[in-house]
Amino acid sequence: MKYPILIISLVLSVSLLSCKDQKAQIDIPEPKKSAYAKDSLVLDKEELYDKILGALVGSAIGDAMGASTEMWHRSDIQNKYGYITGLTPAERIQSPEGTWEHNLNAGATTDDTRWKYFMVSYIEANSPDLNANNFAKFIIDYYKSIASKLGDKAILASPDALDSRLEKVDWIKEWARVAMAYQNSTEEYLEAQNRFYGGEMSCAGMLYTPMFGLLEPNPEIAYLTAYKHSLFDIGYAKDISGLVAAMTQMAMRTTNMDSILNTAVFIDPMRYQDSRLVGRLSYNTANATRKYVNLSREIEVSDSILPKDAMAMKIPDRYNGTKEDWIQQEFVYALLEEDEKAVPFHAGEIWQILIAGLAFGEGDFEKSIQFIVNYGRDNDTVAAVAGMILGAKDGFNKLPPELRTEVLRVNKEQLGIDLEALASRMVESMLPATITTN
Numbered sequence: 001m002k003y004p005i006l007i008i009s010l011v012l013s014v015s016l017l018s019c020k021d022q023k024a025q026i027d028i029p030e031p032k033k034s035a036y037a038k039d040s041l042v043l044d045k046e047e048l049y050d051k052i053l054g055a056l057v058g059s060a061i062g063d064a065m066g067a068s069t070e071m072w073h074r075s076d077i078q079n080k081y082g083y084i085t086g087l088t089p090a091e092r093i094q095s096p097e098g099t100w101e102h103n104l105n106a107g108a109t110t111d112d113t114r115w116k117y118f119m120v121s122y123i124e125a126n127s128p129d130l131n132a133n134n135f136a137k138f139i140i141d142y143y144k145s146i147a148s149k150l151g152d153k154a155i156l157a158s159p160d161a162l163d164s165r166l167e168k169v170d171w172i173k174e175w176a177r178v179a180m181a182y183q184n185s186t187e188e189y190l191e192a193q194n195r196f197y198g199g200e201m202s203c204a205g206m207l208y209t210p211m212f213g214l215l216e217p218n219p220e221i222a223y224l225t226a227y228k229h230s231l232f233d234i235g236y237a238k239d240i241s242g243l244v245a246a247m248t249q250m251a252m253r254t255t256n257m258d259s260i261l262n263t264a265v266f267i268d269p270m271r272y273q274d275s276r277l278v279g280r281l282s283y284n285t286a287n288a289t290r291k292y293v294n295l296s297r298e299i300e301v302s303d304s305i306l307p308k309d310a311m312a313m314k315i316p317d318r319y320n321g322t323k324e325d326w327i328q329q330e331f332v333y334a335l336l337e338e339d340e341k342a343v344p345f346h347a348g349e350i351w352q353i354l355i356a357g358l359a360f361g362e363g364d365f366e367k368s369i370q371f372i373v374n375y376g377r378d379n380d381t382v383a384a385v386a387g388m389i390l391g392a393k394d395g396f397n398k399l400p401p402e403l404r405t406e407v408l409r410v411n412k413e414q415l416g417i418d419l420e421a422l423a424s425r426m427v428e429s430m431l432p433a434t435i436t437t438n
Contacts, residue, residue, distance in 0.1 A: 058391020
């Protein structure tokens with residue numbers, strides 16, 4: 001009888017110890033991710049089309065408004081145009097990264113819009129299997145199809161036709177070189193990536209990654225899809241390419257500019273913020289730039305605070321704000337220009353100007369785009385990204401009527417880019433994943 005009692009005692013002792021252990025293993029619950037970064041956006045077909053068309057046309061408006069003054073200094077813009085508030089003819093030489101014709105009529109676009117056309121074709125051909133391998137293959141196939149036509153009879157018979165074809169080859173060849181290396185080997189890819197456009201941390205990804213913000217169901221997935229497709233970016237440039245996609249997706253679901261601008265706070269799946277050396281450059285830059293804008297609003301204008309020959313006192317022709325408005329805007333411009341030396345790469349500068357324009361404009365399409373375009377630098381690309389974000393936020397029907405009508409017409413009739421057809425094609429390629437039909 002002793003043994004059963006002993007066994008029972010041991011069992012009870014073990015059970016009691018187990019209970020104590022279980023009580024000791026209590027853990028405090030961890031916070032869940034923010035709902036906006038996790039849930040899936042579902043729109044009806046009509047609303048989705050309006051937002052996608054708004055994003056495409058908004059981006060094209062920004063591209064067209066910046067086309068005439070790309071890489072100019074703001075003082076040169078003021079001397080030639082005063083203050084740009086609409087569409088102007090682009091007097092410029094043809095180039096692979098810009099235009100395929102000498103000069104452009106007002107409303108025509110550059111490679112920033114050309115990339116949107118290219119991406120709709122890529123999404124259409126590969127959705128839902130969008131990945132880096134398929135993207136690289138799509139670029140390579142396009143390069144080969146363009147290059148293979150250099151020996152066509154029409155081209156051999158016409159140097160002008162050859163010039164036109166060469167512009168297209170020159171546009172895609174840098175990208176194809178990296179894409180081919182990506183498919184060959186890791187070592188070859190890294191070598192090609194690090195000499196892409198001279199090894200610059202360029203804005204390459206920002207030309208096309210915002211498109212994933214229109215496509216994906218939430219900001220975090222949009223970021224990750226963009227990040228994986230940014231084959232031509234290095235380091236922080238990849239983070240920024242992901243962020244503009246996430247911001248675009250955020251704009252698809254809210255009109256709150258604070259939520260859109262705070263994307264760099266909440267969306268960080270690659271954990272850039274954990275960098276031991278400098279933290280997350282995109283966040284630091286965005287935070288500092290928004291402070292610049294807030295500081296500008298505290299300026300009290302007095303004729304005595306600035307010399308009469310100061311740039312801030314020279315209100316450009318056609319500027320439609322007050323003297324105080326201009327001085328505040330020029331204050332932000334001056335701080336951005338001062339930071340040009342501190343921002344180490346092209347993508348970082350574009351990111352900073354983008355945040356400044358969106359923050360200063362406070363969600364207003366024309367105010368934001370005008371701020372960006374009249375600052376200069378790579379203003380067609382910055383304005384194209386901003387235009388896509390704001391167009392996704394507001395939808396096509398809320399874009400400035402005159403601008404949207406003219407950009408639609410000129411791009412369709414003169415460049416062969418039908419933005420309405422592109423929007424329809426993209427919506428159809430997304431069915432039925434993110435769309436409800438009523």
